[in-house]
Amino acid sequence: MPLRRGLFHWLLPSAVILPLWLLIGWIASDAGGWALAWVIVIAIPSVLVGQLVLTLLIRSRGTVRHTRALSWWDVAGIGLWHVLTILVGFFSEAWFWPLLIGATLVFFAVFWSSLWQLLQEARPSVILRRYTAPARGPQADPTVVVLEEKRDPLR
Numbered sequence: 001m002p003l004r005r006g007l008f009h010w011l012l013p014s015a016v017i018l019p020l021w022l023l024i025g026w027i028a029s030d031a032g033g034w035a036l037a038w039v040i041v042i043a044i045p046s047v048l049v050g051q052l053v054l055t056l057l058i059r060s061r062g063t064v065r066h067t068r069a070l071s072w073w074d075v076a077g078i079g080l081w082h083v084l085t086i087l088v089g090f091f092s093e094a095w096f097w098p099l100l101i102g103a104t105l106v107f108f109a110v111f112w113s114s115l116w117q118l119l120q121e122a123r124p125s126v127i128l129r130r131y132t133a134p135a136r137g138p139q140a141d142p143t144v145v146v147l148e149e150k151r152d153p154l155r
């Protein structure tokens with residue numbers, strides 16, 4: 001539970017820290033001018049907006065708001081996406097493209113997983129539908145109150 005709660009609190013700051021890491025990684029690795037253009041024009045806005053969208057989707061769920069903890073699917077997906085994003089920030093010539101493609105695919109998987117979990121929690125449950133289903137037969141007059149006496153079986 002501490003890991004799930006820790007990641008809950010990490011979601012919003014990571015929207016700023018991960019894009020900043022991509023810029024710092026570019027500076028540290030001396031990746032070149034085209035890489036800087038890619039970082040500023042594509043990477044930073046994509047990671048920032050992507051993380052904010054994921055944060056919104058995840059924190060919109062009632063169970064997450066109530067427990068202030070992510071689901072294990074969220075932990076696995078967000079954790080993997082953040083690790084891949086951090087590795088992309090090292091700008092390794094041999095691993096840059098596979099890591100970037102992997103990070104992109106994992107982001108979309110986490111997005112759809114979060115959306116699916118939100119929709120699963122948003123739909124009415126079977127119990128709720130059973131109790132709120134309209135009564136069959138003629139509609140009763142809402143102004144009439146009917147009291148029924150319960151008989152004691154021992155009398």
